[in-house]
Amino acid sequence: MNLLTTKIDLDAIAHNTRVLKKMAGSAKLMAVVKANAYNHGVEKVAPVIAAHGADAFGVATLAEALQLREIGIAQEILCWIWTPEQDFKAALERNIDLAVISPAHAQALIDSDDQPIRVSIKVETGLHRSGVDESEWEAVFDALAAAPHIEVTGLFTHLACADEPENPETDEQIIAFRRALALARKHGLECPVNHVCNSPAFLTRSDLHMEMVRPGLAFYGLEPVVGLDHGLRPAMTWEAKVSVVKQIEPGQGTSYGLTWRAEDRGFVAVIPAGYADGMPRHAQGRFSVTINGVDYPQVGRVCMDQFVISLGENPHGVQAGAQAVIFGENGHDATDFADRLGTINYEVVCRPTGRTVREYI
Ligand SMILES: Cc1ncc(COP(=O)(O)O)c(C=O)c1O
Incomplete structure (x- = not known):
């Protein structure tokens, strides 16, 4: 008998996935399961999410991405925290998509021309954390467009203030994102699947769903914006x-x-x-x-x-x-x-x- 437990309700996870899938409509649903599925235990949680409608998974680290493959997740997986010094080829071998979060990341993948590589470019639009800066967009887009072994699935960015729906910062970021997208397309990248929505943006801004949404917290049944209720069940x-x-x-x-x-x-x-x-x-x-x-x-x-x-x-x-x-x-x-x-x-x-x-x- 354990004295200290977290009870994880997998029915709640299934319910939340169904709710989110419905809300996503025609947009693909990427489930963010980094940090061991927000500490809910990814081994048990990810298969439930996969079975109830997720089209893709998002994680922070290479180890998290590899773990998802090890437990049998077949959907596409995007990993956005890695460095060129790490063994990223192990992830590529397991069909994991990597985020290009700086010009150095782009270069490492261009130089690694032994296999087909799928990437999503994370563009800096205002959060000033990781992401390719506007001054570097053109060079990175050109370099990736010229690399025959690299397939760019699209662009993504992360919002700084989506949990404050009234904050104009989100729209500023979207203007910058659309600028990046137009430029990428002008430079020969088709960018079929683009995404900006974390849970708060997904739940409050259906106009920003684009081709894919990328929530995490909502899968675990929690509301990211105080006072909202989408019928999610805390797990x-x-x-x-x-x-x-x-x-x-x-x-x-x-x-x-x-x-x-x-x-x-x-x-x-x-x-x-x-x-x-x-x-x-x-x-x-x-x-x-x-x-x-x-x-x-x-x-x-x-x-x-x-x-x-x-x-x-x-x-x-x-x-x-x-x-x-x-x-x-x-x-x-x-x-x-x-x-x-x-x-x-x-x-x-x-x-x-x-x-x-x-x-x-
Ligand atoms: C890049 C990225 N996308 C999506 C998410 C999911 O955010 P949320 O849990 O607010 O849905 C996170 C989490 O911090 C993230 O870092």
Whole structure:
């Protein structure tokens, strides 16, 4: 029996995939499953997404792309974080598409002329992270158009402010993207499949779907824009078994530094999740866990392996072995938990690590 688990609801993943597929309409649906499917466990999650409508997969690293092939994913896979010094040929051999994110990346692929290569060019349009700068577009387009072993599937870019639908920055980026596309075509690249939409843009800007959309977060059932509801079902619940319940007297403190002291006689309970498991130490005093539908505040320092909650007088008789929901089903949702911690739902689903074990339902 595991004390600390993330329950991953594969039916929710299937449901979300169907919802997104329908929303995508005629656009292809690329599922972003980087970071171990946003910490949901790519081995189990990707086949479900593949079976329910994804046309393609997107990952950050070469290792993630290779892992998808190893688990039997046959759809096209695009990888966008790699360097020419890495063994990118292993990925090409497995039919993985590589993103050209700088002129050096383009050159490495042009020089690697031993096999057909499919690429998508990531153009810089305003995020200023990775992507080919406008001053380099022409040279990169020309060089790739002249390489007979390279097939350019299209262009893509990543939006900086799509989670703020009113922010004009997105439209500025789209203007730049369309400029890049026109230039690429003028320089002989057909660019049949182009894409800009992450989850927030996909869900709020159907006018930007183009030939493919590229959401991640939405597959896991979370809304990237506060206040929206697309009928997605959160797939992850982080929960722990209470390891100890003990009495505490007025004035007694708990956990390192005794930063919290009981005002009244009551009970505290220990939850076996600490910063080694992804519960941030600075979460102290900011959240509560839910046991049988009742909320109990976290108190005192978050330790490496455990934190403490106050049960007050323990009117509901919580005992060791009780199931405490940190976030997810029957507790606070990931977005609410994230708000309390001063972060975003993307980060909190990536948090459960360490001794947390995934259980699939
Ligand atoms: C290049 C790229 N495309 C798409 C996504 C998916 O974003 P989201 O999870 O907001 O849908 C990400 C994630 O950060 C990304 O880096």
